[in-house]
Amino acid sequence: MHTFQDPQFGDKVVTLMAALVLVLQIAMAGQGWIVTNIRIFAAQSLLLAAMAGTIAWFNHATHLYIAAALTLLVKVILVPILLERLVERIDIRREIEPIVNVPLSVLISGGLTLVGYIIAESFQRPQGAGPAALGHNALAVAISLFLIGFFMTINRRKALTQVLALLCLENGLFLAAISLTYGMPLIVELGVLFDVLVAVLVLGILVYRIRETFESMDVSRLRRLRG
Amino acid sequence: MILAALLFFPLAAAALSAMVRRRAWMEAANLAGFAITFVLALALAGEVLRRGTVSLWGDFLYADHLSALVALLTASIALVCAVYAVGYLRDDERSGAFEDEPAAKLRKYYTLTPLFVFSMLLVVLANNLGVMWAAIEATTLASVFLVTFYGKVTSLEAAWKYAIIGGVGLSMALFGTIVAYYSAQHLPGSGELSSLNWSVLAGRAAYLDKPAMRLAFVLVLMGYGTKAGLAPMHTWKPDAYSEAPVPSAAILSSVMLNCALYGLVRFYVLTSRCLGTEYPGRLLLLFGMLSMGISVPFVLIQKNFRRLLAYHTIDHAGIMVTALGIGGKLACLGLMLHMTFHTVAKSLLFLCAGNVYQYFRTDLFHKIKGGVLRVMPLTGAVFLMAILAIIGMPPFSLFQSEFVIVRAAFAGGHAWAGGLFILFGTGVFAGALLHVGSLVLGPASAPVAPRRPWRDNSLVVLAAVLIAIGFWLPAPLLDLIRGAARIVTGD
DSSP states (O other): OOGGGOHHHHHHHHHHHHHHHHHHHHHHHTOOBHHHHHHHHHHHHHHHHHHHHHHHHHHTOHHHHHHHHHHIIIIIIIHHHHHHHHHHHHTOOBOOOOSSOHHHHHHHHHHHHHHHHHHHHTTOOSSOSSGGGTTHHHHHHHHHHHHHHHHHHHHOOBHHHHHHHHHHHHHHHHHHHHHHHSSOOHHHHHHHHHHHHHHHHHHHHHHHHHHHHHSSOBGGGOOOOOO | OHHHHHHHHHHHHHHHHHHOOSHHHHHHHHHHHHHHHHHHHHHHHHHHHHHSOEEETTTTEEEOHHHHHHHHHHHHHHHHHHHHHHHHHHHHHHTTTTTTOHHHHHHHHHHHHHHHHHHHHHHHHBOBHHHHHHHHHHHHHHHHHHHTTTOOHHHHHHHHHHHHHHHHHHHHHHHHHHHHHHHTTTSTTOOTTGGGBHHHHHHTGGGSOHHHHHHHHHHHHHHHHHHHTOTTSOTHHHHHHHHSOHHHHHHIIIIIHHHHHHHHHHHHHHHHHHHOSHHHHHHHHHHHHHHHHHHHHHHHHOOBHHHHHHHHHHHHHHHHHHHHHHOHHHHHHHHHHHHHHHHHHHHHHHHHHHHHHHHHSOOBHHHHOSOHHHHSHHHHHHHHHHHHHHTTOTTSHHHHHHHHHHHHHHHTTOHHHHHHHHHHHHHHHHHHHHHHHHHHSSSOOSOOOOOOHHHHHHHHHHHHHHHHHHHOOOHHHHHHHHHHHHHHHTO
């Protein structure tokens, strides 16, 4: 069979890309520069779009091409541009002192990846072979992405990096969707991406106003409302 | 047709308000839009009672008794709050609460509120669970800037918590939705799109993948539970409710809570038909009891009456989730009754609190020093009545629904849940009565307030409804409530 139609080859390509996505995620967890974080996010989204494209190709799931194209447009181009502009305007470039330090956060991310693999085991399809098995490793990565994203939202203190952590969570979900079910129905995918875009706009405006008001984006200073 | 129109008119009201310049036009657009929406929701309820279910666009939009009930509640409260908001925002404008940009603030309120209502109606009318998720996320996005409306430091903090906690929570719900979609993958004959449609899944729930549905339900419970403000994911709630303008807070605390619970109920139906009621029931009871328990100390020590009402909402979210967890015919009937009664009483309380807040310019008990009944006789009387109603005093309606739920708990073998329910209920009862009693009663502490037609009339209408439903539920409404309960129990 031609290499480009062999499902096993497809599985290898997807697994390779999933591994890269995971490496990027851990790099982000251990990275303090906000602009670098945004670029890592863009690269990760690009890989996800490529994975969606690959899965679509090997499984003849045409609607996934559209999902891949939309991801490319929204998460690789629009969202990073919006976020980088925001960084220029608020002029804060570095996450200072996350709650857990860098080596430890990388270690925790590694541990969460392990948890991701354990959870993904329970999703083993009864018939392990065939095109259905495509992207199984990707599911483990997706769950790890979700967990690491979760950890990052807690660990980060700057409002903008919390937004990035939220976006990583969403990337994990997209990966889970394409590896479990070859993507959600297109209308759902559209709705989700629309929400992501609006959320980035809304949170961006909030970040900007917090910066104006507090002269810092440190959300740990947001603690007047209690009880 | 009704379904499309129900979604179209709030959108049209938002678009109109965004375009016009004068305040009067924005007010008119909102009032007209919500009045039409209300009539349409009534028509939808009638249609559902006649035909069972209504659907449109190849089942993309779908309404049964449960959707019609929640849609009707949403539309009625939206209309009352629209009337109230006219007076409320005019007062704000006169008193200079908008600082130097009144037109922009007004446009923000009158555009975002219909969008907010639109997304809530989409939640209950969307058949596809993924679309429902997107709509629930949209309710957060539409209301974030209502929370920051006054632009204070504390409003920014509240909005940030609201957006981030809500966002993280809802991402779990999306994960749950994806897993549910996966669990339906092997169902024969399910098309690409329709296999996330609730109406399709509910019919075949027994064939869903069981381990996957287990995981899906936990994730959805955490997700929509965050949106409903169940403990321990409730921390955004008191902040958001006390910073948003009062009509928005009324909508947030009553109708948006219903929407989040609605999403949870839809998944509960799938899960209980797939795995039996015990597994989801235990989880729901846990979160329900925790929410009721956590609200008690905060109600007792509260210094701020809008935050008091927010903790009260957490308590009631707990009550409704507990009812769902108990399961069975009686408890589900209690749940639907309680949802209806709570919606009326809680929005009425927020509107009263708004009147007091605007007149005294503070929401702290110790600064007002009591006497609201003498300063603002109507508001004070209604406030006292509504608080008695919501803590479950007979003859008001919430007593009936809570009584039904407690009876169902004991009858269903959940004696400890019933016992704790009564214990926590007593704590909240004491705290709320003490605080609101000291606020409303006592000698006058300020000159008597003038009448305010827009706000007072909306109070009177809602109070009349609250009293009326304590004694007499119109037969069609009762049918709708019974039908909604039947959807949950599945017979």
